[in-house]
Amino acid sequence: LAxxxxxxxxxxxxxxxxxxxxxxxxxxxxxxxxxxxxxxxxGPRFIIQxxxxxxxxxxxxxxxxxxxxxxxxxxxxxSLSDTAVYYCLVGDPVIGxxxxxxxxxxxxxxx
Amino acid sequence: EAGVAQSPRxxxxxxxxxxxxxxxxxxxxxTLYWYQQILGQGPKLLIxxxxxxxxxxxxxxxxxxxxxxxxxxxxxxxxxxxxxxDSAVYLCASSFGGVGEQFFGPGTxxxxx
Numbered sequence: 001l002a003x004x005x006x007x008x009x010x011x012x013x014x015x016x017x018x019x020x021x022x023x024x025x026x027x028x029x030x031x032x033x034x035x036x037x038x039x040x041x042x043g044p045r046f047i048i049q050x051x052x053x054x055x056x057x058x059x060x061x062x063x064x065x066x067x068x069x070x071x072x073x074x075x076x077x078x079s080l081s082d083t084a085v086y087y088c089l090v091g092d093p094v095i096g097x098x099x100x101x102x103x104x105x106x107x108x109x110x111x
Numbered sequence: 112e113a114g115v116a117q118s119p120r121x122x123x124x125x126x127x128x129x130x131x132x133x134x135x136x137x138x139x140x141x142t143l144y145w146y147q148q149i150l151g152q153g154p155k156l157l158i159x160x161x162x163x164x165x166x167x168x169x170x171x172x173x174x175x176x177x178x179x180x181x182x183x184x185x186x187x188x189x190x191x192x193x194x195x196x197d198s199a200v201y202l203c204a205s206s207f208g209g210v211g212e213q214f215f216g217p218g219t220x221x222x223x224x
Contacts (some may be wrong), residue, residue: 034212043115043202043215044154087153101146101153 004088009106018075020105022088025069030092033064033071038085038104047086048073075107083109113137115216117203123222129191132219136184136205142166144213145178145188146202155200160186190221198223 005023012018017087024033036044048055050062050071061074075082085104116135124130136143141162146154156178159166162183171178175194180186190197201218204213 041218042219045215046212049212067180072169087151099157104153
């Protein structure tokens with residue numbers, strides 16, 4: 001399983017763009033990259049998934065460089081409600097092995 | 112669409128006692144997962160079911176933990192006997208097929224005294 005490394009914590013202010021980078025140097029050819037968000041006392045919630053280049057949905061963008069050894073979750077114009085822990089997962093969705101969450105990144109959004 | 116249901120939400124037991132958690136996944140989801148999340152850490156997969164068969168239970172402490180998913184729908188996770196270090200939130204999740212997106216339940220917070 002590909003191991004992921006993320007910053008332990010990040011601070012931001014309301015209205016700013018936040019970029020959280022995840023390193024996954026030993027990502028395999030068939031592996032996808034998935035990000036989850038978790039609020040206190042709740043289960044994680046899916047944010048976005050991608051394989052290469054850029055993926056965008058209504059809440060975030062995911063940037064993956066050509067070598068795929070890292071990825072960046074971009075949250076546009078964060079608000080206080082985006083304060084949460086963000087997890088990067090890497091694995092093969094067909095095999096179903098993308099289930100190692102790691103420590104995550106604690107994002108604190110300040111007013 | 113109803114989400115993943117779990118019960119109970121909270122449980123307090125003494126060490127060496129037994130406890131069971133129940134999970135009802137989203138209708139039609141073939142894959143069900145149980146995770147253990149210790150305070151301050153990310154969720155750790157305990158067991159993954161595909162319908163009623165076990166796909167991965169490599170991190171399940173089988174001397175004290177057991178899980179079943181009869182009829183491929185709801186599932187039960189049991190701990191017998193419990194230890195202090197089992198204090199954690201137990202999360203159940205389900206997905207339609209492969210792990211494109213997992214849907215998590217609210218979790219059961221277990222405290223072992």
